[in-house]
Amino acid sequence: MKVALLYNVRHIYPDPNDPRSHKEADFDDRETIDAIVENLKVLGHDVLPIEANEEAYQILYENKNSIDIAFNYSLGINSKDRTAIFPAIFDLLKIPYTGSGVLTNALILNKAKAKDVMKSHGIPVLPHHLFKNGDDVKAELKFPLIVKPIAQGSSAGITNDSVVENESELRRQINFINSTFGDYALVETFIQGREFSVPMLGNPPEILPIIESDHSKLPKGYRKLDSMEVKWVFEEQSEENNLICPAKLDSIENKIKNIAIKVWDALGIKDLCRIDIRCDQNGKPFVLEVNSPPGLIPPEVSKTSYFPFSAKVAGIAYPQLLQKIIDTAQKRYQ
Numbered sequence: 001m002k003v004a005l006l007y008n009v010r011h012i013y014p015d016p017n018d019p020r021s022h023k024e025a026d027f028d029d030r031e032t033i034d035a036i037v038e039n040l041k042v043l044g045h046d047v048l049p050i051e052a053n054e055e056a057y058q059i060l061y062e063n064k065n066s067i068d069i070a071f072n073y074s075l076g077i078n079s080k081d082r083t084a085i086f087p088a089i090f091d092l093l094k095i096p097y098t099g100s101g102v103l104t105n106a107l108i109l110n111k112a113k114a115k116d117v118m119k120s121h122g123i124p125v126l127p128h129h130l131f132k133n134g135d136d137v138k139a140e141l142k143f144p145l146i147v148k149p150i151a152q153g154s155s156a157g158i159t160n161d162s163v164v165e166n167e168s169e170l171r172r173q174i175n176f177i178n179s180t181f182g183d184y185a186l187v188e189t190f191i192q193g194r195e196f197s198v199p200m201l202g203n204p205p206e207i208l209p210i211i212e213s214d215h216s217k218l219p220k221g222y223r224k225l226d227s228m229e230v231k232w233v234f235e236e237q238s239e240e241n242n243l244i245c246p247a248k249l250d251s252i253e254n255k256i257k258n259i260a261i262k263v264w265d266a267l268g269i270k271d272l273c274r275i276d277i278r279c280d281q282n283g284k285p286f287v288l289e290v291n292s293p294p295g296l297i298p299p300e301v302s303k304t305s306y307f308p309f310s311a312k313v314a315g316i317a318y319p320q321l322l323q324k325i326i327d328t329a330q331k332r333y334q
Helices: 030-042 056-063 082-093 102-109 111-120 167-181 228-237 250-267 306-313 318-333
Strands: 002-007 046-051 069-072 128-131 145-149 185-189 195-201 211-213 272-279 285-291
Touching: 002 030, 002 056, 030 046, 030 318, 046 056, 056 082, 069 082, 069 318, 082 102, 102 111, 102 250, 111 128, 111 250, 111 285, 145 167, 167 185, 195 250, 195 306, 195 318, 211 306, 250 272, 250 285, 272 306, 306 318
Parallel strands: 002 046, 002 069
Antiparallel strands: 128 185, 145 185, 195 211, 195 272, 272 285
16 A cells, blocks of 8 residues: 655654753654654555655645555644644545544644533543633632643643642743743643553554553652653653553443543544543542544654553554554545
8 A cells, every 4th residue: 555654753852851842742753753664664555754744735735646545643733733734634635544533633632622522421521720821820729730731742741840739839830831832721630549541443442451650660759640751751761660551450440441432432533542541539530631643653662652562462563553553544434
């Protein structure tokens, strides 16, 4: 098949102490993209790598009649609804593609809107507030809280400092998010129970082995959350392993899986995603966010990229994972 791979490249490795790197944390290193291309070639595909920038439309237009499918690993640029850009272009050019469509991708990127939709479907989410400026803090909020960017993934903007204990820290962190991303800060209760990642693949979706982030294994001084320090320093650069897969779920397993299926249906997800769920101190699970597309860093580059890690536990080698994603998308177009 002729497979167009749409991607975005970062220029600075994610660094909790460098705000510039937060803006590209969602993107991938060139090494990752090259490895994905090679794995697609191992499957026998003719691969057309296309960086998802302003020049991508022309390349897609010129090759639209020869492209069998677009593997959409892009996150877009130049828009607050950036993840919707390339699905819209694929639809316009009548190019089949992997992953969710325009509306779903835009909705998932905006964490607040996604939570509103999920709440309307009876899915447990935490109450949240949006702030454009630290001076706007007036709501009666109960600490501790966590402050996040409204539309970023890969733990961008989430560091040890993101958990705040008082109003002064809250204002500081809201202003950091506003100035770094030029967008709203999302503020919600910081819950401190078990945390899970739920990878989903197929239509209807199969739930792959669920991952638990064992925060008890984090070094001293690390907040117990999936921060940039945890994701990009500890998990990627340490010999220690804090990821349990499959997670030991016992009585909560069906509840977690039922929530994940409800999220998939409520948001109109297609082909694949990863849903992050965390429990409060009483063991009640809440949806934190949805990742679409989820990270797909090949194992030769990263041993802790969650989706491929889970697939490996399920007995799915990385090239076969890519092929399954392509196959499940193709079936939708047949």
